[in-house]
Amino acid sequence: MISLSHVSKRYPGGRQALHDVGFTIESGELAFITGHSGAGKTTLLKLLVAIERPTSGSVIVSGQNVGALKPRAVPFLRRKFGLVFQDHKLLFDRNVFNNVALPLQIAGYRAKDAARRVRAALDKVGLLAYEKALPITLSGGEQQRLCIARAIVHRPAILLADEPTGNLDAEYAAEIGELFRSFNQVGVTVVIATHDPALLAQLAPRVITLRHGKLAAA
Amino acid sequence: MMAWLAQHARSFGATFARLARAPLGAALNILVIGIALSLPVGLYVVIANLQASSHQLAAEPQVSAFMALDASRAEVAQIEARLKQNPLVQRFRFVPREQALQELKQASGLADVVDSLPQNPLPDAFVVNARDSTPQALEALRDEIRQWPRVAHVQLDAAWARRLDAALRLGRLAVALLGALLALALVAVTFNTIRLQVLTQRDEIEVIKLIGATDAFIRRPFLYFGALQGCGGGIVAWLIVSGGVYLLNHNLGELSHVYATLIQLKHLSLGDSLSLLAFPAALGWFGAWLSVGRHLALIEPGAGK
Ligand SMILES: Nc1ncnc2c1ncn2[C@@H]1O[C@H](COP(=O)(O)OP(=O)(O)OP(=O)(O)O)[C@@H](O)[C@H]1O
Numbered sequence: 124m125i126s127l128s129h130v131s132k133r134y135p136g137g138r139q140a141l142h143d144v145g146f147t148i149e150s151g152e153l154a155f156i157t158g159h160s161g162a163g164k165t166t167l168l169k170l171l172v173a174i175e176r177p178t179s180g181s182v183i184v185s186g187q188n189v190g191a192l193k194p195r196a197v198p199f200l201r202r203k204f205g206l207v208f209q210d211h212k213l214l215f216d217r218n219v220f221n222n223v224a225l226p227l228q229i230a231g232y233r234a235k236d237a238a239r240r241v242r243a244a245l246d247k248v249g250l251l252a253y254e255k256a257l258p259i260t261l262s263g264g265e266q267q268r269l270c271i272a273r274a275i276v277h278r279p280a281i282l283l284a285d286e287p288t289g290n291l292d293a294e295y296a297a298e299i300g301e302l303f304r305s306f307n308q309v310g311v312t313v314v315i316a317t318h319d320p321a322l323l324a325q326l327a328p329r330v331i332t333l334r335h336g337k338l339a340a341a
Numbered sequence: 342m343m344a345w346l347a348q349h350a351r352s353f354g355a356t357f358a359r360l361a362r363a364p365l366g367a368a369l370n371i372l373v374i375g376i377a378l379s380l381p382v383g384l385y386v387v388i389a390n391l392q393a394s395s396h397q398l399a400a401e402p403q404v405s406a407f408m409a410l411d412a413s414r415a416e417v418a419q420i421e422a423r424l425k426q427n428p429l430v431q432r433f434r435f436v437p438r439e440q441a442l443q444e445l446k447q448a449s450g451l452a453d454v455v456d457s458l459p460q461n462p463l464p465d466a467f468v469v470n471a472r473d474s475t476p477q478a479l480e481a482l483r484d485e486i487r488q489w490p491r492v493a494h495v496q497l498d499a500a501w502a503r504r505l506d507a508a509l510r511l512g513r514l515a516v517a518l519l520g521a522l523l524a525l526a527l528v529a530v531t532f533n534t535i536r537l538q539v540l541t542q543r544d545e546i547e548v549i550k551l552i553g554a555t556d557a558f559i560r561r562p563f564l565y566f567g568a569l570q571g572c573g574g575g576i577v578a579w580l581i582v583s584g585g586v587y588l589l590n591h592n593l594g595e596l597s598h599v600y601a602t603l604i605q606l607k608h609l610s611l612g613d614s615l616s617l618l619a620f621p622a623a624l625g626w627f628g629a630w631l632s633v634g635r636h637l638a639l640i641e642p643g644a645g646k
């Protein structure tokens with residue numbers, strides 16, 4: 124499903140974020156990418172969805188060479204993924220329902236089908252009662268779950284999450300860990316970049332470790 | 342197909358929502374565009390009307406020859422004979438001075454004044470249609486008739502209409518230039534409006550790009566916005582011009598009574614009206630397209646973070 128070989132990434136500033144990284148994640152796997160701050164975890168996720176391009180090496184996602192993708196093909200690559208961002212990236216001028224509906228609108232779903240799916244996703248993350256609320260009125264944990272609902276609403280094959288428990292207390296973090304486990308159990312490939320040891324202990328995933336941009340363990 | 346339509350409908354809805362979110366700004370823009378557009382359009386209406394009547398006059402150029410007031414019957418008959426033989430003349434009509442007076446009485450509503458005149462102030466006249474209606478031929482005919490005995494005055498009726506026609510051609514050019522300039526201004530105004538919108542919605546655009554929106558999807562509401570704003574300007578311009586025509590016609594109506602002829606400005610035709618909606622819409626679309634294309638490229642997710 125995801126396969127990297129000899130991937131290096133050097134940012135324009137001259138910073139070498141990744142150096143000759145290679146690994147494969149099979150379909151349906153639950154994998155963690157760990158490493159110290161600045162190790163290159165976020166950079167790795169960005170390469171998978173063509174937010175950044177590798178300086179060298181190949182990034183293959185379900186048979187497509189992401190590094191060589193034409194710009195007009197990028198949106199369709201991204202629709203295969205559900206993305207949970209470190210900083211949520213919610214739209215604060217629209218309510219919870221409309222935030223979650225966004226990926227479906229982009230993909231051109233009919234309003235009725237979309238509404239059904241949005242409610243199912245909100246139910247899944249326990250936010251059904253907040254449908255009409257504005258994101259700003261939600262707690263940090265609720266915002267994180269909202270972000271997850273938006274990431275799964277279009278039933279992507281792959282779920283990518285960057286520090287999903289970053290600034291949550293232990294209880295919330297465990298809840299969110301369970302959510303990821305449940306998605307993985309229904310066949311979604313889940314890749315999480317984190318350095319949260321509690322989450323690691325909870326999910327007992329496959330671990331890919333980066334150290335200064337190099338693969339330390341896969 | 343249905344999904345495609347639904348998506349467009351939704352973009353359209355989003356565009357209206359955007360208009361509604363900043364109603365004052367949008368309304369002011371539309372008003373400014375409308376007022377600007379109403380200038381060339383109003384001028385166009387006036388010129389089209391003048392041109393229609395000048396064409397009517399210029400189509401049948403005539404030469405009027407007035408006899409001296411004291412010309413005798415025989416002298417008039419002699420002129421008539423000359424006209425009959427002249428190869429430049431196609432046909433002519435004799436207007437005896439009594440008939441001219443009668444016509445004046447009826448046409449002008451000045452019957453009392455005419456009746457009180459001690460004698461008929463009008464001469465006998467010939468209204469001549471030339472075989473060849475080019476200005477040169479007409480002038481040649483005028484110059485010839487002018488030299489005939491007892492002809493007091495010869496007048497080219499169509500001359501002023503021709504001059505008006507030439508002036509109107511200039512006017513049309515002015516309308517075209519003004520229209521082109523304002524079209525450019527409309528594109529520029531839309532460009533700037535959309536630029537501001539794209540910049541204020543930068544975060545939103547970045548997010549929906551990240552979750553798989555195509556450029557076409559992102560661009561669409563902005564294009565609709567540009568087109569709607571232009572079209573709104575067109576509607577405002579149409580209303581302004583309509584109001585102007587109505588007011589003028591209202592006042593001309595009174596004037597018409599005085600001169601016993603019906604002077605009425607014709608309004609924009611249906612085709613012109615539709616153009617007035619379609620052209621600004623297309624220009625707005627174009628301005629938005631330029632702007633959004635340029636500014637969207639600057640918003641690439643990841644580049645910043
Ligand atoms: N846009 C960028 N331009 C230049 N350098 C960057 C950029 N993004 C990241 N870097 C650099 O690349 C290296 C890897 O960054 P990255 O964000 O991938 O680390 P990370 O493992 O996600 O760290 P953290 O755990 O703190 O989120 C860092 O040294 C960082 O300074």
Ligand SMILES: [Mg+2]
Pocket residue numbers: 164165166209285
């Ligand atoms: Mg990171």
